[in-house]
Amino acid sequence: MTDLPKAYDPQAFESQISAEWESRKLFQAKANSTRPAFTISMPPPNATGQLHVGHAVMLALEDIMIRWRRMCGDEALWLPGTDHAAIATENVVLRQIQEQDGIADPRATLGRDEVLRRIAEYVESSRGTIRNQVKAMGSSCDWSRERYTMDPALNRCVNESFVRMYQDGLIYRGPRIVNWDPKLKTNVSDDEVDRKEVQSPFYTFQYGPFQIGTVRPETKFGDKYVVMHPDDARYAEYQHGDTFECEWITGRIMATVIKDEAIDPEFGTGVMTITPWHDHTDFEIAERHGLDKEAIIDFDGKLLPVAQEFAGMPIEEARPKIVEKLRQKGLLVEVDEKYTHAKAFNSRGGGAIEPQIREQWFIDVNRKVIPWKGEHRSLREILIDVVRSGDIQLVPDRFNATYFHWVENLRDWCISRQIWWGHRIPAYYREGQTEIGIQPPDGTGWGQDPDTLDTWFSSALWTWSTLVDPELAQDLSLPFEQILERSPDFRKFHPTQVMETGYDILFFWVARMILMTTYMIGEVPFQTVYLHGLVRTRDGRKMSKSDPTTAIDPLESIADYGADALRLALILGTGPGQDLRLYPEKLEACRRFANKIWNAGRYILMTIPPGTPITPPQEVRSELAQWLLHGLDQTVRNVQGSLSAYRLSEVIDALRGFFWGEFCDWYLEMDKKPERSPEDNQVLAYAYTTLLKVLHPYVPFVTEALWSQFGQPQMLAVSAWPEPQPQHAFPEAHARIGLVKEAISQIRALRDKANLGLDKKIAASLDSARHTALFEEHQDLIIRLARLSELEVRSTEPTPGNDALSAYFQEALARIDASAVDWSKEIETLQKRLKSETDFLEKSGRKLGNPGFLNKAPEAVVLELKDKVAQTQKTVEALRLQIQELEKLAG
RNA sequence: GGGCAUGUAGCUCAGUGGGAGAGCGUUCGCCUCACACGCGAAAGGUCGAAGGUUCAAUCCCUUCCAUGCCCACCA
Numbered sequence: 001m002t003d004l005p006k007a008y009d010p011q012a013f014e015s016q017i018s019a020e021w022e023s024r025k026l027f028q029a030k031a032n033s034t035r036p037a038f039t040i041s042m043p044p045p046n047a048t049g050q051l052h053v054g055h056a057v058m059l060a061l062e063d064i065m066i067r068w069r070r071m072c073g074d075e076a077l078w079l080p081g082t083d084h085a086a087i088a089t090e091n092v093v094l095r096q097i098q099e100q101d102g103i104a105d106p107r108a109t110l111g112r113d114e115v116l117r118r119i120a121e122y123v124e125s126s127r128g129t130i131r132n133q134v135k136a137m138g139s140s141c142d143w144s145r146e147r148y149t150m151d152p153a154l155n156r157c158v159n160e161s162f163v164r165m166y167q168d169g170l171i172y173r174g175p176r177i178v179n180w181d182p183k184l185k186t187n188v189s190d191d192e193v194d195r196k197e198v199q200s201p202f203y204t205f206q207y208g209p210f211q212i213g214t215v216r217p218e219t220k221f222g223d224k225y226v227v228m229h230p231d232d233a234r235y236a237e238y239q240h241g242d243t244f245e246c247e248w249i250t251g252r253i254m255a256t257v258i259k260d261e262a263i264d265p266e267f268g269t270g271v272m273t274i275t276p277w278h279d280h281t282d283f284e285i286a287e288r289h290g291l292d293k294e295a296i297i298d299f300d301g302k303l304l305p306v307a308q309e310f311a312g313m314p315i316e317e318a319r320p321k322i323v324e325k326l327r328q329k330g331l332l333v334e335v336d337e338k339y340t341h342a343k344a345f346n347s348r349g350g351g352a353i354e355p356q357i358r359e360q361w362f363i364d365v366n367r368k369v370i371p372w373k374g375e376h377r378s379l380r381e382i383l384i385d386v387v388r389s390g391d392i393q394l395v396p397d398r399f400n401a402t403y404f405h406w407v408e409n410l411r412d413w414c415i416s417r418q419i420w421w422g423h424r425i426p427a428y429y430r431e432g433q434t435e436i437g438i439q440p441p442d443g444t445g446w447g448q449d450p451d452t453l454d455t456w457f458s459s460a461l462w463t464w465s466t467l468v469d470p471e472l473a474q475d476l477s478l479p480f481e482q483i484l485e486r487s488p489d490f491r492k493f494h495p496t497q498v499m500e501t502g503y504d505i506l507f508f509w510v511a512r513m514i515l516m517t518t519y520m521i522g523e524v525p526f527q528t529v530y531l532h533g534l535v536r537t538r539d540g541r542k543m544s545k546s547d548p549t550t551a552i553d554p555l556e557s558i559a560d561y562g563a564d565a566l567r568l569a570l571i572l573g574t575g576p577g578q579d580l581r582l583y584p585e586k587l588e589a590c591r592r593f594a595n596k597i598w599n600a601g602r603y604i605l606m607t608i609p610p611g612t613p614i615t616p617p618q619e620v621r622s623e624l625a626q627w628l629l630h631g632l633d634q635t636v637r638n639v640q641g642s643l644s645a646y647r648l649s650e651v652i653d654a655l656r657g658f659f660w661g662e663f664c665d666w667y668l669e670m671d672k673k674p675e676r677s678p679e680d681n682q683v684l685a686y687a688y689t690t691l692l693k694v695l696h697p698y699v700p701f702v703t704e705a706l707w708s709q710f711g712q713p714q715m716l717a718v719s720a721w722p723e724p725q726p727q728h729a730f731p732e733a734h735a736r737i738g739l740v741k742e743a744i745s746q747i748r749a750l751r752d753k754a755n756l757g758l759d760k761k762i763a764a765s766l767d768s769a770r771h772t773a774l775f776e777e778h779q780d781l782i783i784r785l786a787r788l789s790e791l792e793v794r795s796t797e798p799t800p801g802n803d804a805l806s807a808y809f810q811e812a813l814a815r816i817d818a819s820a821v822d823w824s825k826e827i828e829t830l831q832k833r834l835k836s837e838t839d840f841l842e843k844s845g846r847k848l849g850n851p852g853f854l855n856k857a858p859e860a861v862v863l864e865l866k867d868k869v870a871q872t873q874k875t876v877e878a879l880r881l882q883i884q885e886l887e888k889l890a891g
Numbered sequence: 892g893g894g895c896a897u898g899u900a901g902c903u904c905a906g907u908g909g910g911a912g913a914g915c916g917u918u919c920g921c922c923u924c925a926c927a928c929g930c931g932a933a934a935g936g937u938c939g940a941a942g943g944u945u946c947a948a949u950c951c952c953u954u955c956c957a958u959g960c961c962c963a964c965c966a
Contacts, residue, residue, distance in 0.1 A: 007928065202966095214966060227966090264965075272966040281966075341965055398895065402961065405894065409962075503961090538903075540959080572914080573904040577896085579960085581903060585915055592928050593914095603925030653905065653913070665930075672924095745932085752920065752932045836909070839946035868908095875909080 004605070004709075008598035010562025013705045018135055026718050027070075027140045029077035031488035038074035039496040040066055041463045041526075042141060043509070047082035047148060048089055048126045051133035053535045053543055053570075053582065054502060056554035059137040060567040061532055061648065062500045067140055067697035068643050069497075071721040077493050078140060079466050081147035082130060084123070086422040086455035087184065087348045093119045093421075107185075112420055112450075119421050133555060138563045138700045140717060145489070147466040149458045150423070153473035157465035158423045158458050159438040160480045161520050166436045170364050170379065170519075171415075173427075173434075175357050177276075177283040178414055179344065182301035183351025186418040187360065189454060190411065191507055193353055195342035202339035203323060204268070206331045208246030208255055210235075213268035215341060216275075217322045218315045221249055221306050222294040223273035227285060230259040232270050247329060249322060250308045260285050278355050293357060301354055315354075361416040361425060361451070363515075370519055382518045383407045383511060392514065395530045395646050396577040399506060406507050413512075415454045422452030439476060460512035463496050463525035484521070499526040503577055506531060530646055533579035535570070540581065552582055564699035565591035571698065574649050593656060594702045597695065600664050601706035604688050608681040614689040614710055616725045617682050625683040626733035628667045631658065632687055633724040639694050652698055659691055666741055685710070690722045827883055834879040837872050 021027065029037075040062050045055055062078060070076035097106040097118060107115055127148075134141070147154060165171040178187035204213045210226055228235045242257040255273075262285055263270065276286035276293040286293055298304055303318050305311045310318045326332050344353035365380040372382050384407050386392045387400060394400055416425060427449040428435045435441040440448065458465070469487035472478060484490050495517075499510060510529055517525035535543050535552075543551045557566045568590035574580035620626050635658040642650040667687075671680065689710055696703040696716050707716035 004925095006926065008926095212966080216966080267965065274966080279966075281964085402895065405962070534960095575905090583903080586903070588928085589914055592926095595928050596926070599926035599929085601925085606925070649905075657913075664925090668925080669923095669930085748931055749933075833909075833947090836947050840909085841946095843946065872909085 004598075004602045006599070006602075008562075008595045008702055008705075010564065010594070010701060011559070014136070014138070014558075014563055014701050017701055017704050018138065021140065021715065021717055022135075022143070024715065025144075026715060027076075027078070027142050028144050029075050029142055029493070031492040033075040033492070035073055035075040037077065037493050037497075038066070038069040039077045039079070039493040040498050040500060041466060041496050042078060042080045043499075043501045043505075044081040044083040044147075044149065044459065044462065045130050045134070046085040046088060047123050047130065048085070048092065049130050051130060051137075051554055053552055053554050055134070056137060056557075056566060057532050057535060057570045057580075058500060058502070059134060059139050060570045061530065062498075063137070063139050063141075063567070063700070064571070064648055064697040065498055065500070065530075065643075067700065067717065068721070070140070070717070071693065071696070071719065073720070075492070077142055077145070079145050079147065079493075080131075080134060080139070080141040080143060081462070081466060082127065082149070083459055084148070084150045084422060084455065086417065086419055086452060087186065087188070089123065090119060090419050090421040091184065091349055093122050096122070107420070116420055136555065136558055136563060138567065140700070145466070149455075149462075151470065153468050153470040154458060154461070154465045155423060156438065156473040156476075156480075156483075157461050157468060158453065159426045161457075161461060161516060162426055162453070163436055163438055164480075164520065165363065168369055170367055170369065171361060172364060173359060173361050175359050176362065176412075176414070177280055177355050177357050178360055179346070179353045180299065180356035180358070181346040181349065181351040182299060182354050184346065184349045184419070185299065187356070187358065187414065188346050188348060188353075188417075189414055189456075192347050193344050194347040195344055197340050198343045199338065199340045200343075202336040202341075203326075204333040204335075205326055206333055207248070207271075207273060208244050210271045211269045211333055212271055212273050214272070215339065216278075216319075217249075217326070218303065218307075218310075218318045219275040219278050219296050220273060220322075221296050221303075221308075222277075223248075223275060224253055224255050225258050225274050225286075225289075225291055226255055226271060227258045227260050227263055227274055228271045229261060229263040229265045232263075232265045234265075234270065247331065249326060258285070258289055258291070260288065277357050280355055283355075283357070295357070297354060297356070299356065360414050361427075361449075363413040363415055365410050365412055365515075372518070379515050379519060380407055380410055383410075383514055386514060386518060386524050391524050392526065393528050395528060396575070399503065399529075399531055399577060403506065403511070406511065413454075415457050416449075416451040417454055418451055420452060422455060423458055425449040425451050425453060456508055456512050457516075459509060460516035461520070463499070463513060463517060464490060464494050464521055467494050494521070495524050496526045498528045498530055500530040500532065503531040503533065528646075531577050533574065533577055536579050536581050538581055538583035543582075552587075557587055561587045561591040562594060562701065564594045564701050568593065568652060568698060571648050572652055576646060593660070594699055596660055596664065597692075597699065597702050598706065600659075600668065601688065601692075601709065603668065604684055605709050607676070608685050610711070612678075612681045612685045614685045614712070615682075616686055616728070617679060618727060620679065620683065620728070620730075622679065622683075623733045623737060624667065624670055625680070626728075626730035627737035628663070628683065628687055629725070629728035630730040630734040631662055632690060633728050636690070636694055636722050636724055655691075655695055655698070659695070663687065663691065692716060693719060693722050827887060830879055830883050834876065834883065837876050837879065840872055841869065841876065 029039075042062060043058060045051070049055075066076050066078040094106050094115070097103055097110070097115075103109045110118070131143075131146070162171060179190065179193050180187050200215050202213055202215050203217055204211050205217070205220075207223075207226060210228075212226065214220060228238070230240070238257045240257060240259040243254055244257075245252055245254055258274075262281055263272065274282035274285055274291075275296065276282045276291060277295045278297060283293070285291070294306065295304055296306055297315065301314055303310045303313050303315065307313070307318070310322060313321075323332065323335075345351065346353060363379070365383075366378045368376045368378045368381070370377050370379065370382060372385070377385070384404060387394065387403060394403065425448070426436060426438060428437070428441050428446040429449065430441075430443075430446045435446065440446055464484075467487060467490040468483060469489065472483045472486055475483075499513070501510065506529075513525045517523070537543055537552075554566060557569075561569075565587055569582060569586045570580065572586070572590065617625070617629070620629060635654060638654050639651050642648070642654065671684065673680075689707065692703045692707050693716065696707075700717065704716045707719075712719070
């Protein structure tokens with residue numbers, strides 16, 4: 001007997017089990033192991049962050065994969081860590097300082113060192129939070145290897161990468177137009193720019209003989225080029241290079257005509273003036289024609305002296321005044337107040353982007369200097385090659401198209417940021433000299449570049465920078481290649497097997513990891529990229545932290561439903577790359593499944609004597625047990641197949657179906673009998689513990705809790721994944737009992753539908769199915785019932801019975817026999833199908849012209865066709881038999 | 892403008908070239924000694940629309956409709 005409570009209480013087990021996993025060091029991988037490595041680098045959450053539902057998805061998926069591989073005998077390493085999240089973290093702390101200390105501009109007032117100290121302090125104080133939240137999900141990661149993007153060893157990797165790229169001519173510094181955010185006083189990469197539809201007035205001004213349109217009159221002071229499409233017939237009289245004088249905002253100017261194909265003749269008047277300093281397109285036009293560039297707006301978003309009386313004004317203030325001035329000059333032609341366009345914002349903080357030209361550091365993606373598969377290739381070419389060649393596989397593969405499109409349009413990556421929190425650029429300047437190195441140059445008077453690196457630069461190294469030996473990395477005299485060579489973890493665990501992350505950071509991060517790793521290491525960072533979708537609410541809205549009415553807090557869900565239920569709910573009914581909807585009912589359904597596992601375990605522990613072996617039974621005589629074991633092996637094989645193909649949702653469908661529908665509702669009920677043999681008990685113990693094993697990657701807590709009741713020395717988390725047993729192949733028993741099972745279902749339906757006036761007790765006993773002996777005795781009768789209702793009639797004679805249930809079966813059979821079946825119609829249906837099948841057989845020998853086949857490889861077609869023919873032959877035989885029997889019945 | 896998805900039961904979603912599925916919800920019957928967080932059963936769908944390929948299409952092809960996402964551009 002057992003004193004386990006009737007309902008599973010996750011709270012009572014989860015933290016305790018977590019602690020035991022950790023204290024037994026079950027998840028610490030060994031670099032000197034001879035087992036094959038299976039590595040996942042955990043996408044590092046923000047070090048100061050809180051666990052949100054997106055993290056929960058990531059953790060659930062990765063934990064399933066890693067637990068499965070670990071149980072299969074791989075040396076499984078799931079390496080956790082955190083990211084310094086440059087802009088996000090700096091923002092939070094700066095705002096804190098502003099609010100708490102009343103300092104308006106903390107960077108100016110406190111200085112670099114103090115601000116950095118405050119940020120570091122904040123990071124330190126909030127770092128443990130996310131770690132504990134990750135643990136609460138049941139994540140089986142190796143905390144002894146936890147890393148942080150700002151660790152000294154990772155910092156070394158960052159500097160080494162920068163220096164080597166610089167030496168190879170892949171990193172350069174130059175004045176380029178960047179996405180400047182005047183609010184945060186930094187630039188951001190193209191990928192970090194969000195565009196939002198806004199409505200703003202669209203002005204048309206007279207500009208010499210032309211009319212030009214703009215939403216940004218405040219940038220127009222310096223405009224002295226007017227551009228149109230070379231093929232625009234309306235302006236054919238003007239030649240490229242023509243000049244003319246005209247009245248403009250601050251007086252008369254000399255303007256030059258430029259012809260460029262970037263102009264869309266359909267838009268507005270087909271003519272525009274350009275502001276190369278503050279617009280990407282204009283900058284490119286200016287570059288093409290060697291035009292002058294002039295700054296109009298400063299880095300605070302205020303107008304420069306070129307604007308004369310408007311100098312020093314913020315643009316919002318200046319705009320209406322400039323328009324007014326032009327109106328007074330009679331140059332305002334028209335205003336469209338309803339004009340909408342996509343305005344650029346910084347997605348990392350919300351400021352409106354004001355493009356600016358600045359000296360920035362860039363990674364050149366087009367220089368072909370990298371030795372790769374025997375040639376010199378550019379970063380961009382390598383990015384394409386590794387995916388096209390299959391060295392890296394994207395799951396789902398439809399993201400290939402998106403990926404290639406992105407790479408093909410990739411521009412040089414701007415890696416410098418004007419913020420302080422992050423990896424400082426290892427460039428040093430002195431009187432016009434520049435030195436790049438992992439250490440400051442000798443001599444005095446050197447100053448380091450004030451900028452830091454894009455936060456994705458350091459995370460791009462994540463799969464290997466985390467595996468570098470921290471001690472060795474401290475030794476600056478040691479060449480980097482040697483550090484790698486002598487780092488056991490790196491040698492054992494890189495490249496990693498799976499990178500699992502959200503599709504929304506495929507470009508930000510996944511592509512950058514491929515870029516930096518193929519360059520620095522010469523191998524891919526990972527073999528498979530599994531991309532998960534976004535979590536949405538029941539009605540399909542994005543869950544956002546800022547909107548508490550829509551968001552589901554994973555920590556609350558763990559408290560209310562348990563980590564197991566949350567994990568299930570995040571996997572169920574979803575596929576790679578697909579968004580998933582999460583809502584309370586789903587969590588509740590998953591919690592009930594955990595509870596079902598619990599109660600089945602409770603029953604088994606009550607039923608079997610202590611010490612019952614959980615090893616596979618060798619000789620199984622009971623047909624019922626044969627049915628179970630056969631189905632169990634089928635399920636295990638299915639699960640293995642689905643896991644290998646990353647169809648993680650399919651697995652849980654299959655497992656729930658078998659565990660609940662077959663094992664609990666059918667086998668356990670039929671297995672209830674007064675006298676139990678040791679074989680019965682062993683089958684029960686073996687089947688249940690096997691199911692615990694295959695369920696474990698999904699629901700680690702409840703399965704571990706029950707496993708601990710079976711007196712095994714090892715914890716479930718490190719037990720061996722079950723193997724299908726050859727001696728458990730019982731296809732005949734499986735089919736036969738399957739029929740009995742179906743038949744009983746039909747008898748129950750009959751009972752409910754056409755109440756046969758049966759004794760209430762007998763009728764009810766059909767549900768509890770505690771009449772194993774009777775069912776076994778009357779199998780033939782039951783099967784006949786089943787076949788009748790399936791119209792697969794055999795001439796099996798009913799076995800006479802002498803008790804009430806037997807009489808009941810007889811009665812039911814009589815009813816079916818007497819029921820008015822339209823035999824001719826049934827026969828007709830079957831004949832139709834028979835014809836269709838035989839037609840296929842006739843044609844398949846000569847004709848392969850099925851388009852479905854043509855899309856596949858020839859060998860596959862032949863094999864499939866053979867298979868199909870064999871299958872169809874069987875079907876045809878069965879159909880013929882059925883029709884014969886029916887015709888006999890119909891008389 | 893370019894690209895990618897999705898459309899199957901009331902809801903959320905699986906699935907397959909040959910007999911339409913699950914969970915939740917609904918209805919009916921059951922406190923049966925693991926579990927009422929449970930058991931048994933039922934109802935409910937022209938598999939978005941129209942064409943095509945095929946002996947056979949929910950599945951493959953084409954077009955259309957609807958919805959969502961990504962990328963680019965918008966002076």
